Amino acid sequence: MVFRKQLNFLFSSILVLLxxxxxxxxxxxxxxxxxxxxxxxxxxxxxxxxxxxxxMNNLEIKVYYQESSEPYHGSGQxxxxxxxxxxxxxxxxxxxxxxxxxxxxxxxxxxxxxxxNPVQDNWSSAQISxxxxxxxxxxxxxxxxxxxxxxxxxxxxxxxxxxIENRNVIAVSLNGTNIIAVFxxxxxxxxxxxxxxxxxxEQSTIVHEMGHALGLVNNGVGLTTPHQDEEHGxxxxxxxxxxxxxxxxxxxxxxFVQRFMTSGNVVLFGDECLQDFKSF
Ligand SMILES: [Zn+2]
Ligand SMILES: [Zn+2]
Numbered sequence: 359m360v361f362r363k364q365l366n367f368l369f370s371s372i373l374v375l376l377x378x379x380x381x382x383x384x385x386x387x388x389x390x391x392x393x394x395x396x397x398x399x400x401x402x403x404x405x406x407x408x409x410x411x412x413x414m415n416n417l418e419i420k421v422y423y424q425e426s427s428e429p430y431h432g433s434g435q436x437x438x439x440x441x442x443x444x445x446x447x448x449x450x451x452x453x454x455x456x457x458x459x460x461x462x463x464x465x466x467x468x469x470x471x472x473x474x475n476p477v478q479d480n481w482s483s484a485q486i487s488x489x490x491x492x493x494x495x496x497x498x499x500x501x502x503x504x505x506x507x508x509x510x511x512x513x514x515x516x517x518x519x520x521x522i523e524n525r526n527v528i529a530v531s532l533n534g535t536n537i538i539a540v541f542x543x544x545x546x547x548x549x550x551x552x553x554x555x556x557x558x559x560e561q562s563t564i565v566h567e568m569g570h571a572l573g574l575v576n577n578g579v580g581l582t583t584p585h586q587d588e589e590h591g592x593x594x595x596x597x598x599x600x601x602x603x604x605x606x607x608x609x610x611x612x613x614f615v616q617r618f619m620t621s622g623n624v625v626l627f628g629d630e631c632l633q634d635f636k637s638f
Contacts, residue, residue: 575631
């Protein structure tokens with residue numbers, strides 16, 4: 359039972375602590391979590407949302423990492439690439455919409471960029487934004503109808519506006535931008551030496567954050583059915599959807615991993631979320 363409880367906590371951490379907002383962070387106990395999730399107020403700009411779905415025909419994911427915080431890359435077990443999960447989920451969104459978008463998603467380390475910023479223990483939203491902006495990030499270029507997401511892997515922890523380091527925050531997406539930061543030590547703690555789990559946690563984190571940045575749930579892209587878990591912000595009531603605010607424990611987690619591991623072609627979004635994209 360104790361073990362089960364720990365796993366429940368672990369997995370609730372996985373999907374909840376994808377800390378979705380500019381200023382929000384998630385605490386280490388459930389009491390704190392729920393309160394903080396309620397406070398999440400992330401918004402993609404309507405300008406970006408309408409660009410993604412009305413104009414964009416080219417979407418590039420750029421990945422940056424600090425030394426010793428490199429993302430999982432290449433293949434795990436099997437032939438498919440780990441980052442194929444992110445790619446396939448993005449592809450599904452645009453297929454649903456019958457919108458032609460060319461996707462560029464790096465999969466091997468030589469397609470990702472190592473950055474040389476000094477290692478620091480803590481990262482604020484402003485510091486993340488500065489680093490990524492210095493790397494030349496721009497959300498979109500209208501001339502060539504291209505959207506860019508920059509995902510940066512940091513060897514440190516998130517520090518919120520309260521200036522307190524939060525070791526439970528896996529990732530943040532910065533409000534109104536296409537910038538996502540992943541705190542690699544947190545991923546490693548969660549994986550606890552299990553590489554397969556680590557690959558899954560990392561990829562599902564990215565799909566979740568991309569979901570928010572692209573307008574889910576009711577975060578710029580409106581609802582077609584009532585599936586927003588308003589109590590937990592821009593999350594989904596469907597427990598099988600990657601946008602669900604938490605998952606339910608070990609069985610679910612293992613199922614997710616196995617589906618991912620066996621096919622590498624798994625849609626993590628539930629039907630309700632896909633329908634919202636389709637109808638937008
Ligand atoms: Zn979220
Ligand atoms: Zn959903």
